[in-house]
Each structure stands twice: as structure tokens, then as C-alpha cells.
Amino acid sequence: MPRRFLVTGGAGFVGSHLVAALLAQGAEVVVLDNLSTGHRAAVLPGARLVVGGLEDEATVQAVLADGPWHAVFHFAALSLVGDSMRDPIGYLAANVGNGLRLIAACVRAGVPRVVLSSTAALFGDSGSAAITEDAAIAPGSPYGDSKWMLERALAWAGRIHGLRSASLRYFNAAGADPEGRLGEDHRPETHLVPLAIDAMLGRRDELAVFGTDYPTPDGTCIRDYIHVTDLAEAHLAALARLDHASVTYNLGTATGHSVLDVLHSVARVSGRTVPHRLAPRRPGDLARLVASPARIMHDTGWAPRHAALDDIVATALRWRSAHPAGYGA
Numbered sequence: 092m093p094r095r096f097l098v099t100g101g102a103g104f105v106g107s108h109l110v111a112a113l114l115a116q117g118a119e120v121v122v123l124d125n126l127s128t129g130h131r132a133a134v135l136p137g138a139r140l141v142v143g144g145l146e147d148e149a150t151v152q153a154v155l156a157d158g159p160w161h162a163v164f165h166f167a168a169l170s171l172v173g174d175s176m177r178d179p180i181g182y183l184a185a186n187v188g189n190g191l192r193l194i195a196a197c198v199r200a201g202v203p204r205v206v207l208s209s210t211a212a213l214f215g216d217s218g219s220a221a222i223t224e225d226a227a228i229a230p231g232s233p234y235g236d237s238k239w240m241l242e243r244a245l246a247w248a249g250r251i252h253g254l255r256s257a258s259l260r261y262f263n264a265a266g267a268d269p270e271g272r273l274g275e276d277h278r279p280e281t282h283l284v285p286l287a288i289d290a291m292l293g294r295r296d297e298l299a300v301f302g303t304d305y306p307t308p309d310g311t312c313i314r315d316y317i318h319v320t321d322l323a324e325a326h327l328a329a330l331a332r333l334d335h336a337s338v339t340y341n342l343g344t345a346t347g348h349s350v351l352d353v354l355h356s357v358a359r360v361s362g363r364t365v366p367h368r369l370a371p372r373r374p375g376d377l378a379r380l381v382a383s384p385a386r387i388m389h390d391t392g393w394a395p396r397h398a399a400l401d402d403i404v405a406t407a408l409r410w411r412s413a414h415p416a417g418y419g420a
């Protein structure tokens with residue numbers, strides 16, 4: 092019998108790519124998404140979409156009653172660091188409240204495994220070292236803290252109820268489905284790769300480079316960009332590991348790229364420069380966030396297959412060129 096999975100937030104950027112990876116394995120997939128930031132068209136035809144929010148306990152229970160589930164993947168959340176600084180309590184209430192409601196319902200329904208989308212934003216400044224899972228937790232935003240709170244809740248659900256869980260801390264997800272079916276469509280868009288591509292295509296104003304006086308070789312921030320398809324495959328690797336124990340993994344490539352590196356990559360891949368201006372720092376940005384993915388690589392054999400920045404940019408560029416209006420109006 093095919094395995095059955097529930098994916099909250101499966102109409103979003105990373106969630107939709109995970110759904111694609113599950114379908115490719117022959118799994119049955121139900122997506123629960125309120126479409127507040129996700130897109131109906133991002134749910135591939137093989138999956139069933141239930142439009143609903145996690146704030147509604149009855150919806151969560153009704154969906155979970157339709158098991159048995161091999162696992163629940165929890166992507167649905169607010170994810171803008173800047174917004175969370177303006178509305179800290181609202182962000183905590185939404186992300187932690189919805190997550191706790193889901194975890195409690197999973198325990199009641201006997202779901203054996205939960206995989207949480209967590210974030211590198213729960214780490215503080217670690218200087219120039221690659222960030223391992225044991226690096227100091229020091230969220231710089233309510234967004235990052237909301238994910239840490241859910242990691243803690245899952246740890247307790249494991250200790251007391253036996254729920255197995257994987258907390259997956261994403262670094263910078265980017266790129267798009269290599270088959271061209273799925274891509275990144277945030278509204279508003281705040282992420283560097285799609286903004287740089289749009290500036291290059293002349294679809295928006297020049298890109299503002301936020302900060303040129305960081306203690307990095309070219310003065311701009313360094314991030315670890317991971318291809319969204321590699322990220323999806325890491326979920327499957329982590330899931331298999333849950334047969335042994337609960338896990339926490341940092342998901343990145345161990346390679347850092349500066350903001351200017353990204354602009355140069357877009358120029359290399361497209362043959363056109365990215366119009367940009369140098370701007371002040373964006374509040375809350377850390378100089379350098381680069382993962383050590385050594386633990387998941389050691390435990391599962393997973394390794395990024397599209398680690399080259401130009402590959403990440405090329406797939407993102409192909410999707411954005413083919414979908415000027417993203418998933419549509």
C-alpha cells in the first residue's frame with residue numbers, strides 16, 4: 092500500500108517541492124493550506140488539496156481523521172523575519188499556536204512521525220565558523236524563536252508521547268524544480284535570488300544591496316543557498332532516519348556566497364548585469380550564516396546535488412522567465 096502523508100503548507104515554496112518529491116516516490120499526499128501565501132497551482136495534480144487553516148481545530152482534526160499517516164510535514168507558517176519584528180506577539184501566537192495545535196492533534200490521532208520546517212534564524216552570530224546543530228541557540232527575531240519553541244514542543248512530545256520528529260533548519264532555500272513545474276512566488280517578494288533576477292529582467296527597480304560594511308571579504312552578507320530540490324530530498328532522508336530516532340539537522344551546503352556573488356551569478360547565467368545600488372544595512376541581518384550539514388550527510392548519505400550557485404540561479408531564472416506573473420493572479 093502506498094504511504095500516506097499530510098503536508099501543511101504544501102502550496103508554498105519549499106512545501107510544494109517536497110510534495111513533488113513524495114509523489115515521485117509513489118506516495119499519497121494530502122496538502123492542508125489556507126492559501127494565504129501559497130498557491131493552488133503549486134499543488135501538483137497528484138496531490139489532494141484541502142483549503143483550510145491550522146487555527147481551526149475542527150479542520151485539523153477532520154483532516155487527521157483520514158489516516159493512517161506515515162508522517163505529517165509541517166511547513167505552514169508565517170516566515171518573514173522583518174514582519175515578526177513589527178508584530179512579535181502576533182507572530183508567536185500564529186506560528187506557535189498553530190504548531191502546538193497540530194502537534195497535539197497528531198499525538199491524539201496516533202501519527203507516528205512529524206517533520207518540522209525549522210530555520211537557521213534560531214542561531215545567533217557564530218562568526219566565521221560553519222554552524223553545527225550544537226551551535227548556540229539565540230534567535231534574533233520572534234520568527235526564529237517561534238521555530239525554536241516548536242522544536243522544544245516536539246522534543247517533549249517525543250519524550251512523553253513517543254512521537255518521532257525531525258527538526259530541519261533551513262538555511263537559504265532558492266532555485267526551482269528542474270522540470271520547470273514549480274518555483275518561488277512570494278508576495279511581496281523579499282528574497283535575494285528572485286529579486287536579483289527580476290531586477291536583471293527589468294521587472295522591478297534596481298536591487299538594493301543591503302550593507303557593504305560587513306566583516307566579509309567584499310563587505311556584503313554571506314549566506315548558504317541551498318537548492319529547493321536538495322532541500323526536499325533532505326526531508327526524505329531525514330524521514331527515513333526517524334525509524335531509528337528523532338533528529339535535528341542543519342540543511343545547507345557548507346558553502347557561503349555573498350550578496351555580490353549572487354549578483355555575479357545572475358549575470359553569468361543570464362548574460363546580463365543586475366542593476367543595483369549600494370544601500371544601508373537591513374536591520375537584523377547577520378554577517379554570515381553558513382551551515383555545517385555534516386550530521387545529515389553522515390547519518391543518511393544525503394548530499395546536495397545542485398550545490399553550485401549557478402545551478403540554483405539557472406533553475407530560478409528559467410521558472411521566473413517562463414512565469415512572469417508567478418502562479419498567476
Ligand code: UFG
Nearest residue numbers: 170210211212262263281282283299300301312350373376
Ligand atoms: N538582500 C539584499 N537586498 C535585497 C534582499 C536581500 O541585499 O533586496 C540580502 C540580505 O541583506 C541578506 C541576503 O541578501 O544578506 C539574503 O537575504 P534573504 O532575504 O534572501 O534571506 P535571509 O538570509 O534574510 O533569510 C532567509 C529566509 C528566512 C530565514 C533565514 C535563515 O528568508 O526565513 O534565511 O537564515 F529565517
